[in-house]
Every structure is written in C-alpha cells, then in structure tokens.
Amino acid sequence: MHGRLFLLILMEQNKSLHFIDNKKMWRAAQSYCRENHTDLASGAEQLNKAVSTFKSSDEPRSWIGLFRDTWRWSDGSNYSYRHWRDVGELPEELSKTDSGTRKCAMTEFNKEGKWKADDCNTRKSFFCYGDEKLILINERKNWDEAVNYCRKHHRDLVSITNLEQQELVQEKAKNASTPHIWLGLRYSCALDLWFWVNDQLVCYENWADDTDTGDCNLAVAMETRGEHKWFKKNYAQMFSFICSLS
Structure with a gap:
C-alpha cells in the first residue's frame, strides 16, 4: 500500500482500477486520469472494490469521479447508485447550506466506504479506471505454455x-520481468509461413535485423526495452508474455 501506484484488475469488466498516491486537486486528478488511463473511477462496482481493497490503508479518503452540478459522473455514465455518508450530502441539502465550494466527491477508506462532498481544490489521492485490452503475465513459460495459459484464463x-497495437503491447512490455515477451506469432516449416494465433495475416512487421536462425521450431518474442523489435526464438525458451482480453 506504500507504493505510488496500485493496480487492481476488474477482470469481469476488462477494466483496471489504478490508485494514484499523488495528491492532486479534483480537476487535476481528472486530467491525469484522462491523459494516462480513461477517467476518474465511477460506479458502484469500481468504488466498492476500491474501498474493500484499501479499507485498512492509512490513506483516509480519495477523489472519485463524481461532481456537483446536479451530481454527475466524470465519464458521463448515468449510474443511479449513491452511497452518501449522511443526508446532508444530498444535492438538495447541500444547496441550502453550502457556499458552493463542496462540489466534488470523495470516498472514505473505512468499512462502509461512504462518500462525502468536499472542496475541489483540496489535494487528495484518487482512483482512475482504464478499459483494458491486454494483460501482462510475469510468469516464465515456453511459447506453447503461454498460448495455453492465455486461452484458458x-x-x-x-x-x-x-x-497502434504495437504501441499498446510495448507499453505493457516495459513492466515485464524477462528481456523478451512472447507474441502470438509462429512459423510453419511446412508452409514456410509466419502466422498469428488469431489467424490474421502478417501485414505489420517490426523485425530486428539479425533474426534469421534457420530453425523450424520458431516463434516470435519482442524485446521489452529499446526499440521493442521482434526476434525469432526457439519455442522452448522461457519468457513472460501478454494475453489479449477481448
């Protein structure tokens, strides 16, 4: 819990939840999430998961993606779920008693994870969410084992x-624990042909210059640093790998 960022994958939604332990005002937090992920965390499932994970944290509260005109979510979604700490936080009650500064919502890291309105210019940690298409598996497996793992899980x-896909993959690959990661590209000796596991043609390439090994038992691994070039590797070598989620 003491790191600068905590990543929680909501696998059932193919979304990721990122705790950003870098205190910002609400608008700055929203901009950060939109630039680096998708938006501030919104909706019951994301927020309940965040609170249940962080309720033992020494961080008391964090921004969420709810703000007041007529309380709406940062990402435009129309979740009807509300979890205010008390009646005084409701829009109609705030309009009677508040000077107009408490227009952004935070969640408290306690057992119930209730929400409270606060001044948007105060600085807090916050949650971002992202729509995930890929997941890095930092386990060393040979190419066939990597394929089987991805198809099973x-x-x-x-x-x-x-x-565009290359750029997404190489961004994920930066956190790999091996110097290369397996891609779903293999060589068929019988056909003298490279093909992807999803049966798509090889129409985009990013080969390194020295990849001609003259071996039939070949698949492709991308380097996790540098230019992220593709290298021909023997199936039996052990690397981390990236699975597609959709």
Whole structure:
C-alpha cells in the first residue's frame, strides 16, 4: 500500500482500477486520469472494490469521479447508485447550506466506504479506471505454455497487426520481468509461413535485423526495452508474455 501506484484488475469488466498516491486537486486528478488511463473511477462496482481493497490503508479518503452540478459522473455514465455518508450530502441539502465550494466527491477508506462532498481544490489521492485490452503475465513459460495459459484464463496470446497495437503491447512490455515477451506469432516449416494465433495475416512487421536462425521450431518474442523489435526464438525458451482480453 506504500507504493505510488496500485493496480487492481476488474477482470469481469476488462477494466483496471489504478490508485494514484499523488495528491492532486479534483480537476487535476481528472486530467491525469484522462491523459494516462480513461477517467476518474465511477460506479458502484469500481468504488466498492476500491474501498474493500484499501479499507485498512492509512490513506483516509480519495477523489472519485463524481461532481456537483446536479451530481454527475466524470465519464458521463448515468449510474443511479449513491452511497452518501449522511443526508446532508444530498444535492438538495447541500444547496441550502453550502457556499458552493463542496462540489466534488470523495470516498472514505473505512468499512462502509461512504462518500462525502468536499472542496475541489483540496489535494487528495484518487482512483482512475482504464478499459483494458491486454494483460501482462510475469510468469516464465515456453511459447506453447503461454498460448495455453492465455486461452484458458483470457482469450489468446497477443497478436499485433498494426502500429497502434504495437504501441499498446510495448507499453505493457516495459513492466515485464524477462528481456523478451512472447507474441502470438509462429512459423510453419511446412508452409514456410509466419502466422498469428488469431489467424490474421502478417501485414505489420517490426523485425530486428539479425533474426534469421534457420530453425523450424520458431516463434516470435519482442524485446521489452529499446526499440521493442521482434526476434525469432526457439519455442522452448522461457519468457513472460501478454494475453489479449477481448
């Protein structure tokens, strides 16, 4: 709990929840989440999961994605769920008693995780969420084991068919514990052909210059640092890998 960032994957939604232990005003927190993830955390499932994980933390409260005009969520979603600490936090009650500064909501890290309104210009930690398409598995496996793991627990070993996908994968790969990660690209000696595990054609390439090994038992691993080039590796080598979630 003492690190600068905590990542919690909500696997049932293919979303990630990121605790940012870097105190910011609400608008700055919203901008950070939108630049680095998707938005401030919104909705019952995300917030309940956050509170249940952090209720023993020494951090008392954090920003969430709820703000007041007529209380609405930062990401535009229309969740009807409300979890205010007391009646005085309701919009109609605040409008009677408040000077207008308490327009942003925070969640408290206690047993119930109730919400409270506060001045948006105070500095707090906060939660961001992101729509996840990939997950890094920091376990050393050979290529066949990596494919089987991804198909059992997620969707498949990752395929890269354009530059945008390459950039997403290499960002995930930066946190890998091995110098290379397996990709879902393998070689068929019989067909003398490279193909992705999702059966898509190899229309985008990022090969390193020295990848011609003359071996039939080959699959592709991407370097986790540098230019993130692709290297031909023997199936039996042991690397971390990335699974696609959708």
